[in-house]
Amino acid sequence: MTQQPMAQERRPANEGSKAAARNRAALVAAAREIYAAHGLAAPLSAIARRAGVGQGSLYRHFPxxxxxxxxxxxxxxxxxxxxxxxxxxxxxxxxxxxxxxxxxxxxxxxxxxxxxxxxxxxxxxxxxxxxxxxxxxxxxxxxxxxxxxxxxxxxxxxxxxxxxxxxxxxxxxxxxxxxxxxxxxxxxxxxxxxxxx
Known part of the structure; x- marks a missing residue:
């Protein structure tokens, strides 16, 4: 049996481009920190973790x-x-x-x-x-x-x-x-x- 969401329960709003811009800025800030600590060879996964985003988001912004x-x-x-x-x-x-x-x-x-x-x-x-x-x-x-x-x-x-x-x-x-x-x-x-x- 599937539960239907109650009327007052709402999905979080999709922030679209606002979230994308925020994620990109977080990735650039995180990359600066990671590069300062570990150099340009630092793993991209460390940058994604520091920014608090998934690797998919990182690769959408930076291939x-x-x-x-x-x-x-x-x-x-x-x-x-x-x-x-x-x-x-x-x-x-x-x-x-x-x-x-x-x-x-x-x-x-x-x-x-x-x-x-x-x-x-x-x-x-x-x-x-x-x-x-x-x-x-x-x-x-x-x-x-x-x-x-x-x-x-x-x-x-x-x-x-x-x-x-x-x-x-x-x-x-x-x-x-x-x-x-x-x-x-x-x-x-x-x-x-x-x-x-």
């Missing part, structure tokens, strides 16, 4: 590892661009957001070392160069007038040098090393944090 890494990179670049475009943006603050991404995302470091980046499909190097160029343009917009910490041509070299110092098992260790590298270069960096719109 492979390259697509997942590309999404993390794109979100990192968007945050830096938003930080640079903010009304009260300053060079040190934008560098603080950039440094946060350096300490949080191994994939982002690979992006900034675009010659070796292979994280985004077949044309990965080209895609990485485009994203690195977007980061450079966003930060250059706030480069202080002379005398400045680095010439405009040297900015991405300085970023690459700092990214090379970002090592350590914990985020705090990576942040400490990044800030020490900026200090050695004579560059003031604002609070190391993600950009909050």
């Amino acid at each position: 492979d590892r390259a697509a997942m890494a590309a999404a993390v990179l794109e979100e990192n670049v968007r945050q830096i661009e938003r930080a640079a475009a903010a009304e009260d943006a300053a060079f040190a603050g934008v560098l603080g957001v950039l440094t946060w991404h350096l300490t949080e995302s191994a994939a982002f470091i690979d992006l900034l070392r675009a010659e070796g980046a292979t994280t985004c499909r077949t044309d990965g190097r080209t895609h990485a160069l485009v994203l690195a160029d977007r980061v450079e343009r966003a930060v250059l917009r706030h480069l202080p007038p002379p005398p400045r910490p680095a010439a405009a041509d040297d900015l991405m070299l300085a970023v690459a040098m700092v990214s090379g110092a970002v090592t350590g098992l914990t985020r705090e260790e990576r942040e400490g090393r990044a800030l020490a590298a900026w200090r050695l270069l004579g560059v003031e960096v604002g609070p190391v944090r993600p950009f909050d719109a």
Whole structure:
């Protein structure tokens, strides 16, 4: 005998695209955390678990590892661009957001070392160069007038040098090393944090 649902019992509403957008954002955030802890070779199943979604949902949004890494990179670049475009943006603050991404995302470091980046499909190097160029343009917009910490041509070299110092098992260790590298270069960096719109 089958039980019929009572009138006051209702199925949960299907949230459709809202749930899909929420799941995608959760997957990107989870991937950033997993990649920071375990590198780009981390299993996709760990990302799905951290995001609280099934693997089917992960593969609907990101058919492979390259697509997942590309999404993390794109979100990192968007945050830096938003930080640079903010009304009260300053060079040190934008560098603080950039440094946060350096300490949080191994994939982002690979992006900034675009010659070796292979994280985004077949044309990965080209895609990485485009994203690195977007980061450079966003930060250059706030480069202080002379005398400045680095010439405009040297900015991405300085970023690459700092990214090379970002090592350590914990985020705090990576942040400490990044800030020490900026200090050695004579560059003031604002609070190391993600950009909050």
